[in-house]
Amino acid sequence: MSKELSYLEAIREALAEEMRRDPKVFVLGEDVGPYGGAFGVTQGLYDEFGEMRVVDTPISESAIIGVSIGAALRGYRPVAEMQFADFISCGFDQIVNQAATLRYRYGGRASVPIVVRAPSGGNVGGGLYHSQNPEAWFIHRPGLKVVAPSTAWDAKGLLKAAIRDDNPVVFLEHKYLYRRAKGPVPEGDEIVPIGVAATRREGADATLLTYGAMVTPSLEAADRLAKEGVEVEVIDLRTLMPFDKAAIFASLDKTNRVLVVHEDVKTLGLGAELSAVIMEEKFDALDAPVLRVTYPDTHAPFSHVLEAFNLPNTDKITAALRTLVAY
Amino acid sequence: MPPIKRTKFKLAPEQLLEMFYWLKLIRAFDERLSILVKQGQVRSGVYTGIGQEAIIVGTCFGLRKEDFICPLHRDLGSFLMKGVEARVMMSQMFAKTTGLSKGRDSALHSGVTELGIFGNTSMLGANLPIAAGLGYTFKMEKVDNVVVAYFGEGASNTGDFHEALNFAGVQQLPIVFICENNQYAYSVPLEKSMAIDDVAIRAEGYGFDGVAINGNDVLAVYQASLGAIARARAGDGPTLIECKTYRWHGHSEHDKAFYRTDEELAMWKSRDPIPTFTTYLRARHVLDDDKQKAIEERITTTIDDAVEFALNAPDPAPEDAVTDLYA
Numbered sequence: 185m186s187k188e189l190s191y192l193e194a195i196r197e198a199l200a201e202e203m204r205r206d207p208k209v210f211v212l213g214e215d216v217g218p219y220g221g222a223f224g225v226t227q228g229l230y231d232e233f234g235e236m237r238v239v240d241t242p243i244s245e246s247a248i249i250g251v252s253i254g255a256a257l258r259g260y261r262p263v264a265e266m267q268f269a270d271f272i273s274c275g276f277d278q279i280v281n282q283a284a285t286l287r288y289r290y291g292g293r294a295s296v297p298i299v300v301r302a303p304s305g306g307n308v309g310g311g312l313y314h315s316q317n318p319e320a321w322f323i324h325r326p327g328l329k330v331v332a333p334s335t336a337w338d339a340k341g342l343l344k345a346a347i348r349d350d351n352p353v354v355f356l357e358h359k360y361l362y363r364r365a366k367g368p369v370p371e372g373d374e375i376v377p378i379g380v381a382a383t384r385r386e387g388a389d390a391t392l393l394t395y396g397a398m399v400t401p402s403l404e405a406a407d408r409l410a411k412e413g414v415e416v417e418v419i420d421l422r423t424l425m426p427f428d429k430a431a432i433f434a435s436l437d438k439t440n441r442v443l444v445v446h447e448d449v450k451t452l453g454l455g456a457e458l459s460a461v462i463m464e465e466k467f468d469a470l471d472a473p474v475l476r477v478t479y480p481d482t483h484a485p486f487s488h489v490l491e492a493f494n495l496p497n498t499d500k501i502t503a504a505l506r507t508l509v510a511y
Numbered sequence: 512m513p514p515i516k517r518t519k520f521k522l523a524p525e526q527l528l529e530m531f532y533w534l535k536l537i538r539a540f541d542e543r544l545s546i547l548v549k550q551g552q553v554r555s556g557v558y559t560g561i562g563q564e565a566i567i568v569g570t571c572f573g574l575r576k577e578d579f580i581c582p583l584h585r586d587l588g589s590f591l592m593k594g595v596e597a598r599v600m601m602s603q604m605f606a607k608t609t610g611l612s613k614g615r616d617s618a619l620h621s622g623v624t625e626l627g628i629f630g631n632t633s634m635l636g637a638n639l640p641i642a643a644g645l646g647y648t649f650k651m652e653k654v655d656n657v658v659v660a661y662f663g664e665g666a667s668n669t670g671d672f673h674e675a676l677n678f679a680g681v682q683q684l685p686i687v688f689i690c691e692n693n694q695y696a697y698s699v700p701l702e703k704s705m706a707i708d709d710v711a712i713r714a715e716g717y718g719f720d721g722v723a724i725n726g727n728d729v730l731a732v733y734q735a736s737l738g739a740i741a742r743a744r745a746g747d748g749p750t751l752i753e754c755k756t757y758r759w760h761g762h763s764e765h766d767k768a769f770y771r772t773d774e775e776l777a778m779w780k781s782r783d784p785i786p787t788f789t790t791y792l793r794a795r796h797v798l799d800d801d802k803q804k805a806i807e808e809r810i811t812t813t814i815d816d817a818v819e820f821a822l823n824a825p826d827p828a829p830e831d832a833v834t835d836l837y838a
């Protein structure tokens with residue numbers, strides 16, 4: 185059984201279902217209470233669960249995450265909301281030095297089951313501080329998991345998995361998708377496991393690895409290539425850390441060519457790591473160098489003209505795919 | 512040290528009229544922006560300070576060119592008072608090359624060092640440690656310039672706020688901290704984000720004076736800041752002035768602000784800083800119908816011209832998305 189929901193509604197439903205299922209789950213963040221969050225994700229939760237479990241916090245990102253960690257140590261499963269992923273930097277230390285390291289320094293005797301939800305990404309005219317894609321910072325920090333769904337289905341299933349996971353999970357919700365991505369969502373308690381990619385389109389000529397808001401333009405580019413007789417396999421990574429190496433390698437064995445597409449900037453973005461891993465472990469399977477279509481190494485500008493220049497899109501992906509298959 | 516609320520001052524009729532002009536110009540600028548957002552001409556990043564103008568006028572009026580301001584997101588008027596042309600500020604909102612960011616970012620996310628304006632990012636409170644850095648250089652150089660740094664009551668809950676005030680207190684820096692307490696941080700009312708009534712008392716913890724004043728009375732604001740500025744210039748260290756006020760519009764132009772009552776808004780509108788000051792000026796025969804009309808016409812012309820200029824100004828070249836990253 186499934187029903188049609190937006191990506192945003194799917195996230196809300198996951199929160200509500202998890203809070204009903206487990207009294208240890210609670211949410212905290214700025215304006216998440218009666219207001220229902222800056223984007224409306226937590227709408228209705230305050231009425232259903234009350235102010236002890238839907239906590240309006242002061243503007244204190246470090247405290248929002250620190251409080252979550254403290255509660256997690258006592259067996260709770262807090263879900264912290266950053267108003268925008270851009271503000272996650274204000275709570276950075278609590279994530280990278282407290283949450284990420286705790287299990288290690290406790291000799292494996294404790295863990296920090298928190299989720300930090302963060303609306304990320306551009307193409308909404310948000311400018312420098314309302315458009316960022318901070319995934320690489322957290323992928324780079326051992327001890328953290330990083331998740332970035334592209335569909336309503338995955339948003340729900342992955343958030344449930346993140347809440348039940350015993351590790352700190354950075355959950356990146358792409359704001360461009362909030363109301364634009366609509367689709368079927370399972371009724372009831374279905375989980376999308378962390379660490380497992382999804383093949384969105386099969387093909388034997390090239391592998392395209394992507395996630396988040398880049399899945400749609402990637403599929404459009406693949407459709408264009410299909411008209412030229414080239415079949416591209418599009419893999420939605422869904423989890424960025426730990427990424428699904430098995431799925432990537434299986435596809436590569438079939439296609440021998442890989443393009444990585446992400447909205448994050450190029451240098452030391454996830455594409456750099458994927459490319460390195462493939463080169464190290466699957467060099468013999470490659471018929472072409474791993475290529476990347478990414479944001480250039482720059483900030484997210486406010487002007488529509490400037491932002492359009494930076495964002496990867498169907499045309500840029502199509503061009504890169506042509507180069508890749510012609511190699 | 513004299514109580515700063517009772518600092519003696521005398522303003523000539525022309526100065527009073529100038530204050531009146533600024534109050535009206537700043538109000539009119541924000542009102543026009545609000546319309547431009549509704550018309551879809553300005554895309555986002557508009558946080559009006561309608562209702563709070565007396566704070567900007569009262570604090571900026573006594574400043575020199577060499578003094579620095581570190582405004583918050585509603586303080587567009589402080590840019591104008593410090594010498595940025597209306598055309599430039601309007602271009603900034605339209606993301607045109609003629610704006611301070613040349614289209615890179617909107618709103619007040621840019622500054623002009625030569626005019627003593629530091630432009631903050633979106634990160635609330637992040638301007639305050641930087642204000643301390645600016646003030647520290649004045650102290651090192653033994654010049655009697657000052658820094659006026661603005662923040663909302665919501666931003667006073669960030670770590671940066673506390674670190675900055677502590678530093679300024681320890682170093683006895685020439686800074687006037689201005690809290691624009693408009694009662695709400697987005698949807699969250701004051702009492703839900705701090706366990707005190709007056710932000711002013713936070714100063715005590717850092718070893719300097721804090722006072723709470725009526726932020727809707729331009730002369731009261733002027734008087735208090737004059738005292739605090741004099742102290743700072745004399746090397747007697749920082750002061751915190753909490754200006755009680757109210758924001759009339761939503762948090763941003765998209766916010767319908769259902770978290771507050773119509774009665775509350777009406778009550779605060781009855782304390783509109785502009786009519787209060789108008790009555791004062793008329794009673795003293797500083798202002799009459801002719802003078803008011805002339806000022807209002809000048810303002811309309813200025814704003815019409817700024818909009819016209821910004822509309823016709825060029826968009827940035829797409830490739831400018833990747834320039835100005837390094838010196």
Ligand SMILES: Cc1ncc(C[n+]2csc(CCOP(=O)(O)OP(=O)(O)O)c2C)c(N)n1
Nearest residue numbers: 271274633634635663664665666695696697
């Ligand atoms: C560090 C940080 N967290 C969250 C936000 C999102 N945000 C923007 S303005 C705002 C409320 C600010 O309240 P206050 O400081 O009182 O200033 P006001 O907007 O009321 O003038 C919030 C939560 C932000 N800009 N920066």
